[in-house]
Each structure stands twice: as structure tokens, then as C-alpha cells.
Amino acid sequence: MEAGCRPDLDLVMGADKKDINLVFVRQGLRSYISVDLCRECPRQDNKGCCGHYSPVFYPADLFFIRRERPDLIEYIKGLPRLTILDFSITVDRLPDGDDLFRCQFHDPQQGCLLPVELRESVCRHFVCPGIGWWEEDNLAEWNNYFHHLADYEIALNNHIGAEMEKRGLSLRNPDDWDNIFTLIDELMQEALSRREAWGNHLPERESVWIKRRLTFGADWKL
Numbered sequence: 001m002e003a004g005c006r007p008d009l010d011l012v013m014g015a016d017k018k019d020i021n022l023v024f025v026r027q028g029l030r031s032y033i034s035v036d037l038c039r040e041c042p043r044q045d046n047k048g049c050c051g052h053y054s055p056v057f058y059p060a061d062l063f064f065i066r067r068e069r070p071d072l073i074e075y076i077k078g079l080p081r082l083t084i085l086d087f088s089i090t091v092d093r094l095p096d097g098d099d100l101f102r103c104q105f106h107d108p109q110q111g112c113l114l115p116v117e118l119r120e121s122v123c124r125h126f127v128c129p130g131i132g133w134w135e136e137d138n139l140a141e142w143n144n145y146f147h148h149l150a151d152y153e154i155a156l157n158n159h160i161g162a163e164m165e166k167r168g169l170s171l172r173n174p175d176d177w178d179n180i181f182t183l184i185d186e187l188m189q190e191a192l193s194r195r196e197a198w199g200n201h202l203p204e205r206e207s208v209w210i211k212r213r214l215t216f217g218a219d220w221k222l
């Protein structure tokens, strides 16, 4: 968004730019990006991107949730609207006003109620296009890292899904859940024991500041 923006135009319009803090955290399959702008989301609707998204939990997510907070599996099972497929659980967003929605984990005062490490990959990696951090040359390595990570996670989940299918297991069948979790544990332990070399040149945590001109309401791109 900043590329191609003429400095003289900034002066003519008197446009203010805001300093935005992004923190990149590299911790393998639980890596994430945090953004301080979410606290005062320019959408000004008290939910921002979480008003548009229904998180989808795949086997790798279910593994970490069960390992860290097994109670959350029961909590998710009890939520009012779910779409359960063979190897994914989508927590469907709920209506929230006229033509509006809200993620079931989003609280207007506290934001996302899930610990960041237990969110699914879109929720851990997503930064709104209004910020567009990937346009910054000095963040190209982080961009590569998160692309690679997303591809790796998809391949890993597909692998686990294929192994479930071979054994005739599906999340659609509640009687299969115990066997599915045993299989997920085994395959995830295998995956975690393989040391992936990529990304090791990056710090485990990096805080950066970038400037962006804000727009408000529906003008702010999500």
C-alpha cells in the first residue's frame, strides 16, 4: 500500500501515518504474528477480522490443543455451530446484528479468548492487508518463513488426514475420536522429532515498527 504512494500527495492531504508494532514469533508449528493495531482496529466495529472468519482446526491444531488444554476439546465440542468434516472442525461464526457475524471465540472486551499458541494457522498468521507488512523489503525473510510454514502445515495435515482415511477414521463419527487422537499423537510426535532446518537463521522473536496511513470503517481492508 505504501509502494507508489507519492510523498507530495501525503503533504497535500496532510495524511497522518500511524506507527504499528508487529511481533514475529518463530516457534515451529505454533509460530505467530501479533499486531498492536488490533486493540484499536480501524474497522471500529469491535471485532475486526474476527467478525468475518470461522476458524478451522486441523489435526495439528487439535494435537496442540489437546496437549496444552484438553478441556478446550470438550469446550469446542459443545459450541452451538460446528462443521465437522473427516479431518477438520470449523467453529462457524454466529450472526451478530444485521448482516454481521462474530467468531465464537471473540469477546468484544477481551478479543480472542484462545491463547495465541492454540489458535489455528490463519488466526496465528493473519495480518490485515491494510497493514500489508509483506511489502517491506526488510521483512522478506519473515514472509518466506510464514509461506513455507503454511505449506508445511497443510502437507502435514493432509498426511495425517490420509492416514486417518486408510484406517477408516473420521471426525464425523464421535466413536472414532479416541482412536483419531491416538493416531494424531503418534504422527505429530514423529513430525516434531524431525528437526526442520528452515527458518533457523531468523530470531525466535523480532519486534518491528512500520508506518501506515489508516482508513476507517469498511474502508480499512481486511
Ligand code: SF4
Binding pocket: 049, 050, 053, 054, 055, 103, 104, 105, 106, 107, 111, 112, 113, 114, 119, 123
Ligand atoms: S479464533 Fe480468535 S483470532 Fe481466530 S477468528 Fe476467532 S476470535 Fe479471531
